[in-house]
Amino acid sequence: MRILHTSDWHLGARLGNQDRLPDQLARVDEICGFIDEREVDLLLVAGDVFDEHRADALAKIIGRLGRLLAPRILAGLTCVFIAGNHDREHVFPLLRGLQALVAADDRGRVIFAERPALEQVTLPRGEKLNLMLLPYPTLSRYDLADERWPSPDAKHDALHDEVRNRIQALVSQVKAVGAGVPTVICAHFWIRGVTEGLYRVTEQNDIVIDPSDIPVYAYTALGHIHKPQYVGAPNIRYSGSIERMDRGEAKDKKKAVLVEVTRSGAQGVEELSLNATPFAHLQVSSEEDLETAAARVAEPDRTLVSVTADLRREQSLGSVIARARKLFPRLYGNVDVNWIDARSRDRPAFEADRLDVQATVRAYLSQVLQHDPNAQELTSAAEELLIQTGMSRA
Ligand SMILES: [Mn+2]
Incomplete structure (x- = not known):
């Protein structure tokens, strides 16, 4: 099956007095072009999908995004979005609620995940895929919101431990599903050792994940870091953001990653260039x-x-x-x-x-x-x- 991995769309993010939405949607339109031309089965958006807190503006963005993706979803595309640190806490639950209300038949074709989860998707040709979804770690998303913490450090350490626990629990679930179904991870966090493409990423706020904490499956689709790069192996990747956010990214090339996943793993990893705004x-x-x-x-x-x-x-x-x-x-x-x-x-x-x-x-x-x-x-x-x-x- 063909997977298109992208991340950090930041739809709605502005730059000073400049509206960037037309740029951002133009990149999503290019991504739709890749989906059509390369016959993509699954679109993965590895977090930081929306970067807008005003409800009226957000509703317009979601409407325009829906018009771009709807024809592809009707033609059989599955879309998976996970929450990043810029996605406001209420947005994904709201979208899931809407989905349950209006599109009960299409559930499974579009997944919004703001909590760690294992999802199995079945693509139109009958192929199955396990998706280990790991949104950006926050207390509420990892079910630690109600605890009391003696210090900020204790809180931070507890969240870090919980991310590791949840990954281990999901690994057990993958084993229970049994062999024969390939697994892909989609995650939004900073992996230790990555130093380029950090966009508003800080040691104090971020849980830094050790590469050894991430199990090795067919492919790992990462978001949060804006510069496309692989981490240790060519099938563990940050796709990078789809647009240049500010002058700091002026020299970055923006990309999406196309990967063919079969039962024996990732067969080919190809970077597709986006025509990012200069x-x-x-x-x-x-x-x-x-x-x-x-x-x-x-x-x-x-x-x-x-x-x-x-x-x-x-x-x-x-x-x-x-x-x-x-x-x-x-x-x-x-x-x-x-x-x-x-x-x-x-x-x-x-x-x-x-x-x-x-x-x-x-x-x-x-x-x-x-x-x-x-x-x-x-x-x-x-x-x-x-x-x-x-x-x-x-
Ligand atoms: Mn992020």
């Missing part, structure tokens, strides 16, 4: 530099751009920002500026006074806009804003 960081010292840089950016309409500007006092930051916005519709975050001829004693003095916001705003604006042709307009817009926010009275 990032560019530009260091400029004039508007002309921006034009030159724009000519070198291959896909200016699609590229997520950040800018650092080294400017002299007589240059206008406002015009540089305006030009950057025009050249790069996906400019994100603030333009970082270094005033290269500024010495502290030349700077018009103003003290940032936390108790007097309006005075601080006015002093700051009069400093940064002193050579700006739009200074008057910007200053009156700021005054308007101060009134609206109640920081100043008209």
Whole structure:
């Protein structure tokens, strides 16, 4: 049977003022293309499926995801999603409830797992597969939420022990099922020794799993680490995220993994490239530099751009920002500026006074806009804003 392994979709995650959902869904669309072309039987999403906490936005995302996957599921695809640390606790139980309500016949074709479990799936051609599902370890998902802990360390150690216990219990269940059915693990955690592609992963919050704690089966599909890589053996893999999340992932190649699993194990492991959104960081010292840089950016309409500007006092930051916005519709975050001829004693003095916001705003604006042709307009817009926010009275 053919399995497509992906992870860390992070649907809904934003970058500054940039909506990333169109990028993320474009990658899911590419994944659907692979499913069709390569006749995939089983799609595994190894955690961090959703990265959105607002219920209305999440409902839209789920609707759009459903429209992409539904035709494939109707044609026989099985989809398995496990919960990662970015998946909110209530979302998977909610989706399962909905599933029971509207699609009783299709149960088994789409699995949402937020708790460790062994599931057996039967594919359209009658092949059976054991799936050992290991979501990101949290107290509630591993049934430790009601305990009292003498210290955070004790809590952390207990969770770590419980992950190991649950893996052992699932290993016994696999043995009870008997030989002849291949087993695949799908898990969302950090494996000790992996150092590249850590996205918001910390020693304090994460349970770090030793490679020796994971049994060796036909294939292990991992999520949580954003850079595609194998861990110790070619059939134990992180597929990596489907999109570049931020500048830190600018150089990462994004991939999905296609693997053929038979009774005798994983037969072929193939990485399929995703057309991830490009990032560019530009260091400029004039508007002309921006034009030159724009000519070198291959896909200016699609590229997520950040800018650092080294400017002299007589240059206008406002015009540089305006030009950057025009050249790069996906400019994100603030333009970082270094005033290269500024010495502290030349700077018009103003003290940032936390108790007097309006005075601080006015002093700051009069400093940064002193050579700006739009200074008057910007200053009156700021005054308007101060009134609206109640920081100043008209
Ligand atoms: Mn994660």
